[in-house]
Amino acid sequence: MLVRDDIVEYSLDTHHSEEEGKLVRKKIWKVTIILSVITLIEVLIGVKFPKGTDPGMQWTMIKYGYIILTAVKAGYIVLVFMHLGDERKNLRYMILVPYIMFILYLIFILVFEAGYVNNAWETLR
């Protein structure tokens, strides 16, 4: 058998026994149910409260609700399915912190600028 350094290092952490496997699978099915239920809730809200009927405050709250539900789903996928929650803390932060900081900045700058650009076009009309 060929032996490589990273293989030895890797196999120290990630092989597990049948009993441990059972626990891991239990967690996987639990997260599957959570993700399916959240998707079902999103679809039901989308059907029950179409945007066309109420563009006011209710819609704004539903919109933020969607974004929160999406973030919850994303968290479960990244931390459980991609096993980032099981990795070392320094790896977790190295991946998540720069990404989240950059994306929040990008969204902030684009949404605020979009408002000003919209005003400018309306004024030009």
Next chain:
Amino acid sequence: MSGTSSHQIDAATAWGGKTSPFNVSYGKLMMWFFLVSDGLTFGGLLSALGFAKFANPAANGNWPMGEEVFTHFPFTHANLPLLYVAFMTFILIVSSVTMVLAVEAGHRMDKKGVIKWLAFTVVGGLIFLGSQVWEWSTFIAGPDGNLSTWHDNTTISHNCYGGVYEVVGEHEHKHTVISSYGPTLYSNFFFFITGFHGFHVFTGVLFNLLVLRNVVRGVYHRRGHYEMVEKVGLYWHFVDLVWVFVFTFFYLV
């Protein structure tokens, strides 16, 4: 990697500090780096969609509504908002689950389990791609595949173009034509972003098939671990992750 696996690399050569600082192998670390950059690409595209929506006064009140973007379902002309897209989302979530089960089987060195779950993942990916083909063709040519002879213009009038469709002619000469287009900016974003995501699904299916072939041939069993399944698994979960956001920002919000 076959070029370096023929001889052993000692830890001091592989990692300057004698051991991996993140306790992961080189391959997994690089996959994470790639996913961060790919995630920024999708984040940039979806943010640009938000910019276009909020900056464009022509889009005020004219921008297609999330739940009305796609209301069709195969074999019926009923108006079913969100149902088909929810089906696509569910397929992708399930294929993500089968992938994580394949990774789990790999940790137990269960070759048969890996083959079974990875094969399910490939099938799920193919169903998703086929669904997207049907969705796109319905957008472009109408649910009967022939827009010019399609009479029921009420369900398609809120498609992604936000356009208005009219029936012209009489009796057997009746046909539907596009009388005005909606914000094409929206459909540009729609087809670019869902197309770019579909391309990721396509390459993901290819990677999964290649790794499945190696699993069947026993390459990873001989190597002593199934880390390659885990690496393509990361990519596959990322594809699912992106779809979660695409689903929200195109079909819900």
